[in-house]
Amino acid sequence: MPAPRTVDPEPLILVEFFAPWCGHCQALKPHYEAAATELKSENIKLAKVDCTVEEDLCSEQDVRGYPTLKVFRNGVAKEYGGPRKTEGIISYMKKQALPAVSTVTVDSLADFKAKDKVVIVSFLADSDKKDLEAFTKVAEKHRDSYLFGHASAADAAKAAGVDAPAVIVYRSFDEPEVKYTGKISDSEALEKFIKQESVPLIDEVGPDNFMTYAEAGLPLAYYFTDPEYKDKDADIEKLKSIAKEHRGKLNFVWIDAIKFVNHAKGLNLDGENWPAFAIQDLQASTKYPLQDLGNDAEKSVGDFVSQFAKGTLKPSIKSQPVPEQDGPVFVLVADEFDKVVLDDKKDIFVEFYAPWCGHCKKLAPIWDSLGEAYSSHKDKVVIAKMDATENDIPPSGGFSVGSFPTIKFKKAGTKEFIDYEGERTLDAFVEFVAEHGKNKVKVELPPVNETTEEAAAEKKEEHAPKHEEL
CATH class of the missing domain: 3.40.30.10 (Glutaredoxin)
Structure with missing residues (x-):
């Protein structure tokens, strides 16, 4: 130890x-x-x-x-x-054992190129100070992800078959060598190129490499398949031409649909029929499912991706049916999100919950009491709740929900959502609305013993059906 x-x-x-x-x-x-x-x-x-x-x-x-x-x-x-x-x-x-940029010579070049899946080498003279500075800057930033080397001798470039100045990405997949053709002194462009070329045209995605794709900043195109599907390898090979055509605009991956069926459902696929395809734009929080690939996966996916690239594909937004409103809290669904949440005349306080979430169950009676407190002020303040497992947040929301409950407030006349992070008590909620709302609605609450309030919540949770939390 x-x-x-x-x-x-x-x-x-x-x-x-x-x-x-x-x-x-x-x-x-x-x-x-x-x-x-x-x-x-x-x-x-x-x-x-x-x-x-x-x-x-x-x-x-x-x-x-x-x-x-x-x-x-x-x-x-x-x-x-x-x-x-x-x-x-x-x-x-x-x-971690190497410096951010290792010195590469004629004798060490072959071994250095083979040290990792992705190796980036600059062939620059010592006098190329701006280029060296930009290259070193990128190397320092991404030393945990890639291996960087620098060869200053002219004979090293000659041995590599490279015309200096140059930056080459050496890979153990797809084309083994890719040359950067932009300005080396432009560190942002160089960084973007390295990120783009450091992933295969199509690779299997899972927990170990998902963040690499997420941090790349590009939409992710998934081919969902049963690993035992007889045409899996043939389909993946065919999709490489589409991936190459759209390289730099989307990253393509294949994913085990059996193991990660919940991820498929999260992208609004039915979770039962494979293979299937979906595009996820993490930056815009949008998803585009293609459930039926028909008899020609290459053509179906190619047409679908082309529509996405042209901007003619509409994102899929899952929504429950619009309900009748008969309770103290407005039941919000995705199809009414813009109409209700973006109403400039009203302050809106929304709880995004999951039916299986224990904390949400505990909050439910308190949130109902909050709705009742503002029942005579519905023209100025809306207290709402949304089942975030059955409804997507539309792009107009500008946020995604990753934990439950998530509580957000939007002041009338603004587009910005404020995260509520205070105590989950009736008094605290009312005080927050009075302080942050544009309409400055104040309500008087009857004296309530906080322990009684919590006991009521716990009693409701005690009798609620039990679900395993994800």
Whole structure:
């Protein structure tokens, strides 16, 4: 077990803080041990701490969940930001062991190009100061993701078959070498190019690499399929030409539809019929499902993607039917979102909930009481709720909901939503509306014992049907 005296002298060491009973720790164990064995030859050490035994040490290191991984450099800790599979751990730690930009020579070029899946090498003379500065800037920013090298000698460029000045992306997939054709001194353009060329035309996506795609800033095009589907590989091969045509505008992936069926449903696919296709624009919070690929997946997907690229494809917005309003709280659905929420005359307070969420169940009677408190002021204040598992937030909302309950307030005459992060009590909600609302509606509440209020909420939750939380 590492203690401060163990990590302090180490130039680089990765430490896992774990608990033996933790399922995620057990899943990580074989990958972590395999990576530790492989990295021995690189003189990179991996260690682990059992936090059920070393409680004080884990508290000192601010370990709040398991497993927690930290990279230590001479005793100074930094959160580990890499994948949690063997290959990803090895790749990440090899990058950590190197400077942001490694020196590459004629003799080391071949070995350096093969060190990782994506290796970026600049062939620049020492006099190309602006280019070197821009390249180094990008390398410092993305050292955890890619391997960067610099060759200054003219014979290195000659050996590589490159006309300097140049930046080359070497890859273990698709075309093995891709040359950057823009201005090297333009660090933003160089960064964009590297991100674009660092992903395969079509790769399998999962928890280990999803963030790579999310951070790329491009819409994600998913081919959902059963891994056992007989035409899977043939379809993926055919889709590569479409992916290449739209490279830089969309990233294409294939995904295990059986394992990640909930993700498919989240993109408004039915979750039952495969293969299927969908485009997700994470930046705009929009989704475009294509359930039926017909007999020709290549043509169906090609036409669909072309419509998306032209901007003629309308996003899919899931909505419950418009309900009759017979309760104290307005039941909001996606089809009425713009009509209700964007009404400039009214302040609006909305709870976005999930039916299975325990915190939402506890809040329900309090939120109903809030609706009743403003029942005579509906022309100025709307208290609403939306089932965010059955309704999408339209693009006009400008936000997405990732946890429950999410409570937002919009002042009349504005488009900005304010996150409510205060206490979930009737008094606190009323005070918030009075302070932030444009219409300055104030209501008088009958004296209510807060413990009684909470007891009522707990009683309602106690008798509610139980659901497993996601």
